Amino acid sequence: MIDISMPYLGMTLCGPILVASTPLSESLDNVRQMEDSGAAAIVLTSLFEEQLELESRTLDEDLSRGTESFAESLGYLPDLEDYRVTHEVYLEHLRKTRQSVSIPILASLNGATSGGWVRFAKDMEQAGAHAIELNTYALATNCNQTSAQMEVQLIDLVKSVCSAVKVPVAVKLSQSFTSVPNLAARLEAAGAAGVVLFNRFYQPDFDIEALEVRPSLHFSTPSELLPRLHWAAVLYGEVKMDIGITGGVHSAEDVLKSVMAGANVTLMASALHIHGIEHIGRVLADLQYWLEKREYSSLKETRGCLSRHSVADVSPFDRGNYIKTLSSYSLRQTLAAF
Numbered sequence: 001m002i003d004i005s006m007p008y009l010g011m012t013l014c015g016p017i018l019v020a021s022t023p024l025s026e027s028l029d030n031v032r033q034m035e036d037s038g039a040a041a042i043v044l045t046s047l048f049e050e051q052l053e054l055e056s057r058t059l060d061e062d063l064s065r066g067t068e069s070f071a072e073s074l075g076y077l078p079d080l081e082d083y084r085v086t087h088e089v090y091l092e093h094l095r096k097t098r099q100s101v102s103i104p105i106l107a108s109l110n111g112a113t114s115g116g117w118v119r120f121a122k123d124m125e126q127a128g129a130h131a132i133e134l135n136t137y138a139l140a141t142n143c144n145q146t147s148a149q150m151e152v153q154l155i156d157l158v159k160s161v162c163s164a165v166k167v168p169v170a171v172k173l174s175q176s177f178t179s180v181p182n183l184a185a186r187l188e189a190a191g192a193a194g195v196v197l198f199n200r201f202y203q204p205d206f207d208i209e210a211l212e213v214r215p216s217l218h219f220s221t222p223s224e225l226l227p228r229l230h231w232a233a234v235l236y237g238e239v240k241m242d243i244g245i246t247g248g249v250h251s252a253e254d255v256l257k258s259v260m261a262g263a264n265v266t267l268m269a270s271a272l273h274i275h276g277i278e279h280i281g282r283v284l285a286d287l288q289y290w291l292e293k294r295e296y297s298s299l300k301e302t303r304g305c306l307s308r309h310s311v312a313d314v315s316p317f318d319r320g321n322y323i324k325t326l327s328s329y330s331l332r333q334t335l336a337a338f
Helices: 028-037 049-055 059-064 071-076 087-100 117-127 147-164 180-189 222-235 252-261 270-275 279-293 319-336
Strands: 006-008 011-013 017-019 041-043 105-111 131-136 169-173 194-197 205-207 212-214 242-246 265-268
Touching (some): 006 242, 017 279, 028 041, 028 087, 087 117, 117 131, 131 147, 147 169, 180 194, 180 222, 194 222, 222 242, 222 252, 252 265, 265 270, 270 279
Parallel strands (some): 017 265, 041 105, 194 242
Antiparallel strands (some): 205 212
């Protein structure tokens, strides 16, 4: 058997596929099946910053403030009383999950400000989390809010959490930042042990009959992998912290591309909803076959071989790719006309 173990957040994992944050992990039976299918670790479903605020009885006051001016925004906010998981229930599930499987369990916090994150990160550590994933998701919707302010807020959050816990912390980023390499380097300096590329941008849909703006959820597709491959390939060799790729990982080919770009691990969720948890085993079997056929002795040998740091021609990662792609398409269109 080929050695497919990969290092991630100070741990040696049995393989390159982690289960990303998904409601599937709320069932202990599912968690056991994930381990049996070959998952190297599991990121539990996220606990949202808004839930922590709600429990401290501050959220209702915050949401009502200024509603006279921004009443149109209230209909888009979820009814936070409907959240299924309180922080005590979350911690208890974390403890039970740790006891149910032998693979690492990562806790997940989703938010944008420090708030109660530091306190709860400590609780997660004490409950047995092997590591913590900060699932950051913040959008600038105010013209007075600058990108620099958003980055400082994120860096301060990461510093606060990393200084409060001893377990490794990974930061799951959105891809809307102007300079991903600069931000990644600053996150590393702030104490982050890893970066995960990227949080999916769930965009609302518009109902033109009811004149409503509604949340819209779609499973990922392999086409979403491309920007993640790009930035992993750019970051590899530029930062020392580990790299995870999530969003668009569905097959062994997707896993191999991710590792060759420079990722330590891939995180899978949508594929499990579509094909079932046992899909992990099929992907790992395909991965083993590919490596054996090409006489690799380990998956680690392939890491970063297609990164910007490793290839001779870096133009595909820079502006040259933009020019080459558009010019080649125009040329094909011209030839097709004759």
